[in-house]
Amino acid sequence: MGRIFTWEEVAEHKVPQTTSFITVFEYLARELAEKEPIRDILVCGSMLRGEHNIRSDVDGLVTYRQEEEGEAIAALQEATIFANSLYVPLELIPVSIGEARLSLHDIKPAFANHLLWAEVTGIIKGHPLGLFRFDHMTTITADTRNYLKNKLGRLLKDWAAFPIMSEKEQCRALRKVVETPLRVARKVLETRGFNVHIHGKKRLVSSYCEMFGGELTKMLVRLQDVDQEYTNDLYDHVFNPNQTGYQTCIEKLKTAVPTVCQFVRLNLQMFVEPITNDLPPFPIS
Incomplete structure (x- = not known):
């Protein structure tokens, strides 16, 4: 499972090395963690289990101060650009501190439990999951609320990834x-x-x-x-x-x-x- 590369990517060697994932992890710890607007960083996935390969990615969670959202997204863009220079997909979900505390985020229970497991070895900065509040709502109001949370999360994630998107993307x-x-x-x-x-x-x-x-x-x-x-x-x-x-x-x-x-x-x-x-x-x- 994982990425499917185009022939151009394969022919031009635009494929990450397995060591590139560790390099990206080190970049997050060295560069992204030093950014003031970024409060917490947690990565998860196959890399933590030592099971990653050239088709893997680096995913996780970042929390930031909402009043410094522009600076936080810019820092995520820089990290995304760096990872892309090594052909490593970086998929960090950005969530503001306020939205985490008020349960206005897009973290599903299944992924939350995935992150909970990753806390053992995947925390780079802070303790993000301690911020998060989860609730349960029903009916049309619940559906709308969930839609808005999902939409905001998707928009922020796309915004952070804009520098590396193709024209079609x-x-x-x-x-x-x-x-x-x-x-x-x-x-x-x-x-x-x-x-x-x-x-x-x-x-x-x-x-x-x-x-x-x-x-x-x-x-x-x-x-x-x-x-x-x-x-x-x-x-x-x-x-x-x-x-x-x-x-x-x-x-x-x-x-x-x-x-x-x-x-x-x-x-x-x-x-x-x-x-x-x-x-x-x-x-x-």
Whole structure:
């Protein structure tokens, strides 16, 4: 199991050596752990068991201070670039400290138990799992909350990996970015009893804005404008193609990523449960 390489990768020797995984681990301990916004680092997987091979990756968990999110993501990007220079896939899940404590994260119980096992030998910095709170919700509210947690986690992970994505991968990720605001609005409206299945895009946007107003409305409208601007630019380039101009359009979409992450986060905060003492700080396997 593991990666499937292209012929080009094989022919050009773009395949990691088994020792490269240890080099990446050492980089995380030497460089990433020294970054001030990074609070905890925990890696897991086959490398800890000595079972990794050239098809493996390095995955794990990183917690950071939300007020320094940009710096934390930049540090993860640097680590990703370094690992990629050795052809090692680095898959670290970024979670802010606040989201860990309020259970607004995307860590599933199965993976949490995987991380729990890895604590024996995989901790590089701190003690991340002590931060995490897990809860249980049901019904449509639970579904929406889980969707928002998953979406935020995926967006942050993609954001951190942007420097090493191919053009095709970036376009796939950017599609998720521009689709997210409306999908989030739809899911949240559904929890308020709004029948999202019989109304179009404009009605969804206007209904969301009427219901929530303020910063959320401004963000949603701005993000929908970004989406529409890209559509308009796309039509222009279909008839008058210009590679440099089109690349500028793609770069504009990338600038929306932080706003989309914040939009998801603010919606997610509507679903924070009161903190009680009857929930274990970490799931027991």
